[in-house]
Amino acid sequence: MRLLTQDILLMVTVISLANFFMADVARCCTTPSFSSPEIEIEVEFEGYDDVRDRVIYKIEVEAEVMAPTQLATCQCGVNLGSTNFQAPDSFSVINAVVGVSKDDGDDFDLEAFDGFEVDEGVSTQISTLRGFRPGGKSFGFSSAVEAFSLPPLQPEDAYVLGFLLEFDPDDFDRVNGNAIQFAAGSNEPGHPLNIFRNYQATLQLPRFQLNECDFNSDLACDVDDINALYRLGPIDRGFDRTDSTERYDLNGDDRISLLDLDEWLEKAADYNGFDSPYVFGDANLDGNFDSSDLVQVFQYSQYENGRRGQTWETGDWNGDELFDSSDLIRAFQTGRYEKQSDILAIPEPTTLLPVLLAFGWCVSWRRRTPV
Ligand SMILES: [Ca+2]
Ligand SMILES: [Ca+2]
Ligand SMILES: [Ca+2]
Ligand SMILES: [Ca+2]
Known part of the structure; x- marks a missing residue:
């Protein structure tokens, strides 16, 4: 040479x-x-x-x-x-x-x-x-x-x-x-x-990360970062991290899993000035789980349709790429729904789901009704 x-x-x-x-x-x-x-x-x-x-x-x-x-x-x-x-x-x-x-x-x-x-x-x-x-x-x-x-x-x-x-x-x-x-x-x-010659010809920069919750380095900790986490794989089942996915392993257990989502919800809420972690169900990440989140997710019309590729903002709050009853149950089990009725405060699938399905149907119906 x-x-x-x-x-x-x-x-x-x-x-x-x-x-x-x-x-x-x-x-x-x-x-x-x-x-x-x-x-x-x-x-x-x-x-x-x-x-x-x-x-x-x-x-x-x-x-x-x-x-x-x-x-x-x-x-x-x-x-x-x-x-x-x-x-x-x-x-x-x-x-x-x-x-x-x-x-x-x-x-x-x-x-x-x-x-x-x-x-x-x-x-x-x-x-x-x-x-x-x-x-x-x-x-x-x-x-x-x-x-x-x-x-x-x-x-x-x-x-x-x-x-x-x-x-x-x-x-x-x-x-x-x-x-x-x-x-x-x-x-x-x-x-x-x-x-200089015989030299690496291109500049390869490590991604800057100003805060642990900013996975995609856009200086914000928002839903795009959760979606970046989801895109790595089935975090509901968990999988080993690699060198290139180390930044997503927020709890440092060498796995990418829902535990890291939990960490993200805490760190991102803190970064964005909230006193408590984001909760499951807070699809729009405004710090509350309320009707606006349900309106948002049902407007995407992805509920229980078996279509994978769902994200936090379309109702997948447990990382399995689907928006289904398990997401709603998980969200309501936090007890953080803003205007919880007695029924919603004790979430049993058999009582909770009809209410939510009706809610979803109403949203769908309203969307389809000509103005
Ligand atoms: Ca970001
Ligand atoms: Ca982890
Ligand atoms: Ca919200
Ligand atoms: Ca899900």
Whole structure:
């Protein structure tokens, strides 16, 4: 397999990418090996700026740092997007860092590289480099770095080049999966700004999750999140979670089940400012189980028709994809129906169902009657 040559990643006084997959990181840092077909980017969700409505991610690439022997201007940058898939207007790279990623998790930035600032000249320079992908949005940085000595690395430690990026959470799908390029170099002869090669070509972002109940990362905890939970499978019977469905396992028992729905109803109600958990039957999630919920579910006309694919909002409150008597029984057993009659307060299927069926019939009849 072709090895990368020295024209590859040289950050400032030079950072070159080490092989991300090599088990012996120290050796990679002293003797870079690029035998892997693709070097991955490490990405973490950092937080959310609710004033500016921006989610912030940190990107790190393992690198080899070569300390300058005299004052040098370090340069680096990011290019996101292409002519076919442009980066959204909200996308911005707001900071660049060089640091040490420690195996014990106690990472730190190299002080010598403090002070990276946005440098429009570097942004422009990136767009002229060999290998630049047209249509991308480039962000360049530079920093004056004095001569310094690199701290020794422990066997599992690694130097990293990092960037902080931000975008409007609504633009997630225009940033995630988009083409990305990195560049680094310096103003010293022999270490010019270069675009990294042999590199993961697209940016893969983990879903941000600002609250546990926000399964679908749309900054709301609402019925769409319950529906996302239901779509995973038969939660009424329960099934094992996977790495990709871990976020749905709210009670942490490694299963996806109705227990997680219970947790969601509690967490979502709290998130939305209610004093008590949502209850079964509260189809519109307004905090009450009342006639408006029954009107809503019967208007979907899915009661006892055997048609699967029902959701919380159409009356499936026990996660079996059907809206039937078992859902109504479960809802009324909570004792939270707003205007419960004596009959409804003690829900027996034989007494409860005729009432509800009549209710459903009335709704259906009203819907069908010409106005
Ligand atoms: Ca949500
Ligand atoms: Ca669980
Ligand atoms: Ca309701
Ligand atoms: Ca059901």
